Amino acid sequence: MVDGQRGPNILVTGTPGTGKTSTCALLAQATRLKHVNIGELVKEKELHDGWDDQLLCHIINEDLVCDHLEEQMSAGGNVVDYHGCDFFPERWFDLVVVLQAKTAVLYDRLANRGYMDEKLHNNIQCEIFQVLLEEARESYKEEIVMPLPSDTIEDMSNNVGALKEWLRTHAPSYVIE
Numbered sequence: 001m002v003d004g005q006r007g008p009n010i011l012v013t014g015t016p017g018t019g020k021t022s023t024c025a026l027l028a029q030a031t032r033l034k035h036v037n038i039g040e041l042v043k044e045k046e047l048h049d050g051w052d053d054q055l056l057c058h059i060i061n062e063d064l065v066c067d068h069l070e071e072q073m074s075a076g077g078n079v080v081d082y083h084g085c086d087f088f089p090e091r092w093f094d095l096v097v098v099l100q101a102k103t104a105v106l107y108d109r110l111a112n113r114g115y116m117d118e119k120l121h122n123n124i125q126c127e128i129f130q131v132l133l134e135e136a137r138e139s140y141k142e143e144i145v146m147p148l149p150s151d152t153i154e155d156m157s158n159n160v161g162a163l164k165e166w167l168r169t170h171a172p173s174y175v176i177e
């Protein structure tokens with residue numbers, strides 16, 4: 001259910017490479033939702049505690065991220081894109097989408113991106129053990145958690161369609177016809 005006091009907020013999560021950014025970008029084009037890419041935001045606004053040499057990424061400062069986004073999320077109308085979901089306030093989200101990809105598909109995508117060794121292995125393990133789905137189910141009410149396959153372009157298009165349909169039901173003014 002969308003909180004009646006604000007616009008809808010959707011979280012799109014999943015292992016890196018499952019298609020969060022591509023899906024959110026398409027959804028934002030087709031609706032009035034604003035795409036909030038947490039990884040980009042962390043870099044741009046320096047909401048981090050430096051660089052992790054082992055994982056080769058910024059060490060996100062979750063408190064700074066949540067403080068930075070509080071006002072915008074309280075207003076609603078956002079689709080948030082991040083490979084984690086347990087540190088956001090539960091009240092922010094009306095729907096939590098977990099994108100999933102088959103191991104072979106994800107392997108190719110991450111290898112194409114130049115991921116190697118430990119980083120590649122860790123992300124593949126994360127997907128095999130459905131870490132993000134588990135995290136979403138532990139952090140949000142089960143009925144708002146929506147796992148979706150993201151192996152093909154057709155899946156992506158179906159997913160954007162399903163999310164538009166969800167918006168049509170819960171917050172129709174956000175759908176651009």
Ligand SMILES: Nc1ncnc2c1ncn2[C@@H]1O[C@H](COP(=O)(O)OP(=O)(O)OP(=O)(O)O)[C@@H](O)[C@H]1O
Binds near residue numbers: 155
């Ligand atoms: N459903 C899909 N079908 C075909 N290709 C896809 C699909 N989803 C993503 N891709 C491709 O996989 C690559 C990774 O996608 P994307 O950057 O959207 O993933 P992500 O989950 O946002 O990753 P990260 O968490 O690292 O930002 C891109 O080249 C994208 O075009």
